[in-house]
Amino acid sequence: MNPHSDTLTTADGRTALRMERRLAHPPQRVWDAITQPAHLAQWFPSEVSVELRPGGAMGFSFPGAGEPGMTGTVTEAEEPRVFAFTWGEDHLRWEITPEGEGSLLTLVHTFGDRFGAASFASGWHLCITALEQLLDGEKVDVGRDRGELHEAYLEQFDLGRGIVEYSADGWRIRFERQLVRPAETVWAELTAGTEVLEGAPVPAGFTAPKTPPGPVTEVRRPALLAYALDPEGEVRWQLAEGTGHGPRLILTQTGPRDMDVDDLLASWHTRLTHLAARLLEG
Incomplete structure (x- = not known):
């Protein structure tokens, strides 16, 4: 070139x-x-x-x-x-x-x-x-x-960074990232091949440090998984239609205003970077 x-x-x-x-x-x-x-x-x-x-x-x-x-x-x-x-x-x-x-x-x-x-x-x-x-x-x-x-x-192009949106009720962290493998492949990586049901524990692939998970509250394979946080908040993983390579990952987390979101942003950024690297290996 x-x-x-x-x-x-x-x-x-x-x-x-x-x-x-x-x-x-x-x-x-x-x-x-x-x-x-x-x-x-x-x-x-x-x-x-x-x-x-x-x-x-x-x-x-x-x-x-x-x-x-x-x-x-x-x-x-x-x-x-x-x-x-x-x-x-x-x-x-x-x-x-x-x-x-x-x-x-x-x-x-x-x-x-x-x-x-x-x-x-x-x-x-x-x-x-x-x-x-x-x-x-x-x-x-x-x-x-x-x-x-x-x-x-x-x-x-620094497209892997997350943002924080604030409201009267608290904040929402949001990451959007295009992935390079089919949604089923991404889902299998996140779940380690196990079946996920509402009310069940959250597979480790959907978690990050500083986000203690409660039970799964919503699941729709291979497009959506949501779970409650302990003591307050929610994490949602969505695999939507993407741009050719694979699905578009949209990850959000909500929480109260008295939490430190900087550490959470860094933690999720590291988690998603690791996921992207694992998908390339596959």
């Missing part, structure tokens, strides 16, 4: 992923590779149809998806410099800048799901690697990320 730069910024509820790659090819050749459907089919994550003009229609379809594809609209088309378009609720802007005998390719992907950023970044990383192979005249052959690249981006 050529030298590159990847950054993430969030403002007004929207997140922008910016990725830069230096390519040893002139802008016109790069332009053709990112705008012509025959070239896009070899590296882009979907098949693309495009009316290459501002306001032109775009279509995106995944082979074998068995359902209609998504649509978009071209927002900029300035050959051979800028190609930008919407894709559902997302916006992608590709800019090509001459640099010596080659080009600097900059992608800015703007979206609403901040915690999906590691999935998007790892996906584009592999797509742009395939684009480089195409431009170099090589066979396009890029393996699927097994999770290592995703987790590296998650750490780079």
Whole structure:
């Protein structure tokens, strides 16, 4: 991979992923590779149809998806410099800048799901690697990320941190993290393969230091487990729909105002980091 730069910024509820790659090819050749459907089919994550003009229609379809594809609209088309378009609720802007005998390719992907950023970044990383192979005249052959690249981006963008929300009744800790294995695999890791029932003790995988558990109060395999805390509060683990790799983990804990939440945040962060590492090992 050529030298590159990847950054993430969030403002007004929207997140922008910016990725830069230096390519040893002139802008016109790069332009053709990112705008012509025959070239896009070899590296882009979907098949693309495009009316290459501002306001032109775009279509995106995944082979074998068995359902209609998504649509978009071209927002900029300035050959051979800028190609930008919407894709559902997302916006992608590709800019090509001459640099010596080659080009600097900059992608800015703007979206609403901040915690999906590691999935998007790892996906584009592999797509742009395939684009480089195409431009170099090589066979396009890029393996699927097994999770290592995703987790590296998650750490780079600091997406594993929790937050604390305060109210008149107390506080709520919240973590949201995209996982890289199927929900059933995550559930098996958390339960150590044991059956979990309401009223039963909580499997150790769902606990962390400084969170003395009461009995399980709600369970729905493999999507939800909640339990009461001693003497007050609740912990909820939810495995919701995620962004391609696996489920989206949403972990919350509530408690009274007189508890120290800093230690709890650190404890849960360590617990979820350990879980992510265990899933990679599997």
